[in-house]
Amino acid sequence: MSKFLSKKYQGLQAYVPGEQPKERKYVKLNTNESPFQPSKKAQELAKEQLQKCMLYSDPDCKELCSLLAKKLGVGTENVIVGNGSDEILNFAFMAYCGGETPAVFPDITYGFYKVFADLHGAKKTELPLREDFTVNLEDYKQAKGTVFLANPNAPTGLALSVAEVEELLAADSGRIVVIDEAYVDFGWESCVPLIQKYGNLLVSQTFSKSRSLAGARLGVGIASREIIEDLNRIKYSTNPYNVNRMTAAAGVGSLLDTEYFEACRNKIIANREWTAEQLKALGFTMTESQGNFLFVRHEKIGGQELYLKLKEKGILVRHFAQERICEYNRITVGSPKEMETLVKALKEIVCER
Amino acid sequence: MSKFLSKKYQGLQAYVPGEQPKERKYVKLNTNESPFQPSKKAQELAKEQLQKCMLYSDPDCKELCSLLAKKLGVGTENVIVGNGSDEILNFAFMAYCGGETPAVFPDITYGFYKVFADLHGAKKTELPLREDFTVNLEDYKQAKGTVFLANPNAPTGLALSVAEVEELLAADSGRIVVIDEAYVDFGWESCVPLIQKYGNLLVSQTFSKSRSLAGARLGVGIASREIIEDLNRIKYSTNPYNVNRMTAAAGVGSLLDTEYFEACRNKIIANREWTAEQLKALGFTMTESQGNFLFVRHEKIGGQELYLKLKEKGILVRHFAQERICEYNRITVGSPKEMETLVKALKEIVCER
Numbered sequence: 144m145s146k147f148l149s150k151k152y153q154g155l156q157a158y159v160p161g162e163q164p165k166e167r168k169y170v171k172l173n174t175n176e177s178p179f180q181p182s183k184k185a186q187e188l189a190k191e192q193l194q195k196c197m198l199y200s201d202p203d204c205k206e207l208c209s210l211l212a213k214k215l216g217v218g219t220e221n222v223i224v225g226n227g228s229d230e231i232l233n234f235a236f237m238a239y240c241g242g243e244t245p246a247v248f249p250d251i252t253y254g255f256y257k258v259f260a261d262l263h264g265a266k267k268t269e270l271p272l273r274e275d276f277t278v279n280l281e282d283y284k285q286a287k288g289t290v291f292l293a294n295p296n297a298p299t300g301l302a303l304s305v306a307e308v309e310e311l312l313a314a315d316s317g318r319i320v321v322i323d324e325a326y327v328d329f330g331w332e333s334c335v336p337l338i339q340k341y342g343n344l345l346v347s348q349t350f351s352k353s354r355s356l357a358g359a360r361l362g363v364g365i366a367s368r369e370i371i372e373d374l375n376r377i378k379y380s381t382n383p384y385n386v387n388r389m390t391a392a393a394g395v396g397s398l399l400d401t402e403y404f405e406a407c408r409n410k411i412i413a414n415r416e417w418t419a420e421q422l423k424a425l426g427f428t429m430t431e432s433q434g435n436f437l438f439v440r441h442e443k444i445g446g447q448e449l450y451l452k453l454k455e456k457g458i459l460v461r462h463f464a465q466e467r468i469c470e471y472n473r474i475t476v477g478s479p480k481e482m483e484t485l486v487k488a489l490k491e492i493v494c495e496r
Numbered sequence: 497m498s499k500f501l502s503k504k505y506q507g508l509q510a511y512v513p514g515e516q517p518k519e520r521k522y523v524k525l526n527t528n529e530s531p532f533q534p535s536k537k538a539q540e541l542a543k544e545q546l547q548k549c550m551l552y553s554d555p556d557c558k559e560l561c562s563l564l565a566k567k568l569g570v571g572t573e574n575v576i577v578g579n580g581s582d583e584i585l586n587f588a589f590m591a592y593c594g595g596e597t598p599a600v601f602p603d604i605t606y607g608f609y610k611v612f613a614d615l616h617g618a619k620k621t622e623l624p625l626r627e628d629f630t631v632n633l634e635d636y637k638q639a640k641g642t643v644f645l646a647n648p649n650a651p652t653g654l655a656l657s658v659a660e661v662e663e664l665l666a667a668d669s670g671r672i673v674v675i676d677e678a679y680v681d682f683g684w685e686s687c688v689p690l691i692q693k694y695g696n697l698l699v700s701q702t703f704s705k706s707r708s709l710a711g712a713r714l715g716v717g718i719a720s721r722e723i724i725e726d727l728n729r730i731k732y733s734t735n736p737y738n739v740n741r742m743t744a745a746a747g748v749g750s751l752l753d754t755e756y757f758e759a760c761r762n763k764i765i766a767n768r769e770w771t772a773e774q775l776k777a778l779g780f781t782m783t784e785s786q787g788n789f790l791f792v793r794h795e796k797i798g799g800q801e802l803y804l805k806l807k808e809k810g811i812l813v814r815h816f817a818q819e820r821i822c823e824y825n826r827i828t829v830g831s832p833k834e835m836e837t838l839v840k841a842l843k844e845i846v847c848e849r
Contacts, residue, residue, distance in 0.1 A: 147591070150595065197533055197709070356550070357552045376508055390740055
């Protein structure tokens, strides 16, 4: 840290991304990436942009936003795209938290919410999940502030129904509810249709998981025209050309290739269910994950221990030190082959006990 | 605007990028883009990343930063990359302005400095350039706050020497000076070597102009280890994967292809000088621009009028409404053919008078 850094950031604890070790080739099941390549159509359209990169990208990303709006059944004025959904979330924390408005989110959720709140000097109201990691809706109905709910939640994979989210939106129309749908495509239902009825809803989605574009960085915000105007005001005061040419084109290609998208996500869902059965047979318990990951524990093996034993065997999973979940590990659903390798390794670890 | 938007952003005036009209094909000389395609090597390396985009990019961009450090003659710990240099500048405004520290910059300069200052609630000290648009160094030596100087400046193209910047750095080691070198490659000298001696210097550079990668979005910050740590703390609290895979690879490719880089910038410099001569012969006056643009006026034709007449003829240049420069236009140096078209159009406009 330099002596010049603004006081407000001197105590800031930055986000720690999942490890990306280079010293050894791992089966990487720690950052919820897709095991499948981006759609050929996405690759092809992105490639066409390479020779045009001397020209700025379209700051409005009109083609991408029109297509997104059509797919989502909303207007173009209801859509904004960003450099990953982290950027959309960052804009939302800027626009709607701070001053008298705290950020409200579960004690166990995407670790970045806490960082964003701290970054923008917003108070945090962290509401504990129930013992079984489900959200107690009543807590959120009563809490004052802007609500951030990952739905399905990470790392638990548990989700609220659209009806429950609607109940929350209706309970207090005077505050924003942000529903972070990073994992919604793996079998859950989206809250996007609710934006037509609720002016206090912002939904964020990402191309990183179900669309295999984590490395291209593309996120989406969907909300009322007014909320999108707010977010655009911040975007145009931060980085108007926030989405580059290749990524915008890859997004278009991915949206055009519905068949591949469906095939990939169906494979991941099927593979998740297969892996869950195998792990249950080995004595693991887990949440009913709706994401592209499983959140598992074993009563005979500590969470940290399991993480380390898997790492020894060349498999990376995500372990969180946080007290309530430190006996768990979050395991990304990879390819069938990767899951077989995982199951084999877990079998060995369990049998050693 | 929604009723939810935080009070602090309700009066915010966002940045307005140069127009990108779609209704007609223009000779586009309004956003200082390069007329040359990105290096083949850049395109090739970016293309290789397309099929790997299901995996997150390296948040540290190690390969790119190492190569940059080597090229710049600094350590890897002295370098950070961002989603365009706008992102680096945004981080710098966050880290070093606000509270008791105003942002100090010229009245005529890159229009985004004002927006960044407003976005982060920093006071602004806008110091008037001299009548001839040069920077009066004494003003800056005495001013309190974090200094932002585009060098060469935009839209004037005028620049301070490294010796003058050093004088400024030495005058007050207790505050940060940010030197924005977006246009430095078109014939000016870089202040990067000064970071070894001055812990209060941050230099920003971009791949958008001289490296033909505006549409890929890649910017660089170069400073002491401590300043880079500050900026990384903000980056890791905002968007750790801020640079996508294709763009990081394109950056590497561009740096490896020195020959193409030199050839392109030399052509632009030569073309700038040729165009300047042609325009002078037509009665235009101009600053001694060191950028990839000319900043010109004609005593018989108003700035706004010239802009409109060129637009009618299918040529887009940049006109600023700001009082002190409203008789000028900023004209990007494009390809020889584009410059011939420009000169021909200007000749017609001048002859009509």
